[in-house]
Amino acid sequence: QVQLVESGGGLVQAGGSLRLSCAASGSSFSITAMAWDRQAPGKQREWVATIISGGNPNYSDSVKGRFTISRDNAKNTMYLQMNNLKPDDTAVYYCTATNALGRYWGQGTQVTVSS
Secondary structure (H helix, E strand, C coil): CEEEEEECCEEEECCCCEEEEEEEEECCCCCCEEEEEEECCCCCCEEEEEEECCCCCEECCCCCCCEEEEEEHHHCEEEEEECCCCHHHCEEEEEEEEECCEEEECCCEEEEEEC
């Protein structure tokens, strides 16, 4: 079992920046991939970005060039640097992690971008 705790959400004006963090703990099985999803009010959850051990990060077209995903293995923490935020980025952001036992999700952190 992997526990994930997100932090860093909040209210920001359009054009501003936020950095989300996701701290992982629990299972001794190595996490092979971590990702961020988000869910806006009234919409389905959508994938935002993924970082795979030993691989390059991948981003959805809607955030490419504005968001950067990174991971600090020593701290068991993943980050999402979000720049040039837009009102359409308003959502609950969820951290996910995958290891040999399955996929896990955090409780989410709210990001609200005002116009």
